[in-house]
Amino acid sequence: MTGRLTIIGTGPGNPNQTTPQALQAIAAGEVFFGYGPYLDRLNLRPEQQRIASDNRQEIDRARAALDAAARGGNVCVVSGGDPGVFAMAAAICEAIEAGPETWRRLDLVVLPGVTAMLAVAARAGAPLGHDFCAISLSDNLKPWELIERRLRAVAEAGLVIALYNPISRSRPWQLATAFKLLREILPVTTPVIFGRAIGRPDEHFTVVPLGEADQQAADMATCVIIGSAETRVIERDGMDPLVYSPRAAGP
């Protein structure tokens, strides 16, 4: 017997930003795997099974979910934001490639969601209005030297940069180092946006120039967007400024 595995993105945290497709999949699911705080947001019914695990145990969680789906049943794996952006979809695929043949025959569905950088960008105006990239600042699974090389390459090429996983208790210095590196390439006036829990009661949102960007403004759940040299700030009386990257770009 072969079941179904649905990898669900719930969006950035505001329940109003979860797609109807994701809500339907959650209503139909029987067993749910995910990071505890994400599962808490789902309002599951008593008969829906909840298997919470720590945020760092992605590959174990992926294997457990695949195993449960292979035994039959309707299994869901839940990510915040979009499951394909620094989240569970890649871990599931890794586990499938290394796992038994039966896992390849599963009915696997990935449901996209609004990823954090899109919610933060919408709150700011349109900082991703031109070419941009998303880079994870975590050096748990890649060497720090590679991250520095990538940051340098994209900043020199004029891309706006969205940083995921900017900081954590076990990675305390990486964000400050990234700011320092970027200040060597970009103007100190380049806007930097810190966005966290956008659209929720505990929302945190600030815009500062790169020259004054302080890693203390970020925590694990913050998405940091660093403009390009062309990104602009429009000041507005009594409101947050608008930050946007023009559609046109110079030579």
Added chain:
Amino acid sequence: MTGRLTIIGTGPGNPNQTTPQALQAIAAGEVFFGYGPYLDRLNLRPEQQRIASDNRQEIDRARAALDAAARGGNVCVVSGGDPGVFAMAAAICEAIEAGPETWRRLDLVVLPGVTAMLAVAARAGAPLGHDFCAISLSDNLKPWELIERRLRAVAEAGLVIALYNPISRSRPWQLATAFKLLREILPVTTPVIFGRAIGRPDEHFTVVPLGEADQQAADMATCVIIGSAETRVIERDGMDPLVYSPRAAGP
């Protein structure tokens, strides 16, 4: 009197992927500006006014919408996907910066949506599972040389590349040129994904190696995702392959 301007992203086309927040804003809107085919998807009520314009008239549309909002009323500007990704939010910000002071005082709200690359990636597996970028291949508003420089920089840095606006009647050769350039940097086996209208009846989805990627597989509404050297393909009997980028990266 000052009205409200809401910039709405409707998601990639499957109505089930439009957020409840966007649906509520559409229900409350009085006047709608947008590209005709996007407005057609909204199921507006007879009293809701529809002002359709051509896809290339973004800045004129932005000014007209700002002007209508400044005269009062609840004005909506509609984009497919996410309005902040190569869409209307940046055009509105540009118009505000160049426009009258009253436009800065408008109640401006941007509602994010699932952008095309996320829907295509979900259909494929997890090709954006690691660092990635989004680049518009349109040289209407930036020089082609800059696009080539950016493609080279991100491919050499190991980022997965999502291409927006890959081809159009007036830009017939750019995608083939991009593939040629990328074949000089990436292995010819690198997976290339063509995704169009994912989740709709006219869905088009293919995966080919970079060495065989043909621009004929794309049209104006296609999002093309080009893997990094680390992106992998898992073949599955009787199903589309899974394409994913591992969370870990070398060297």
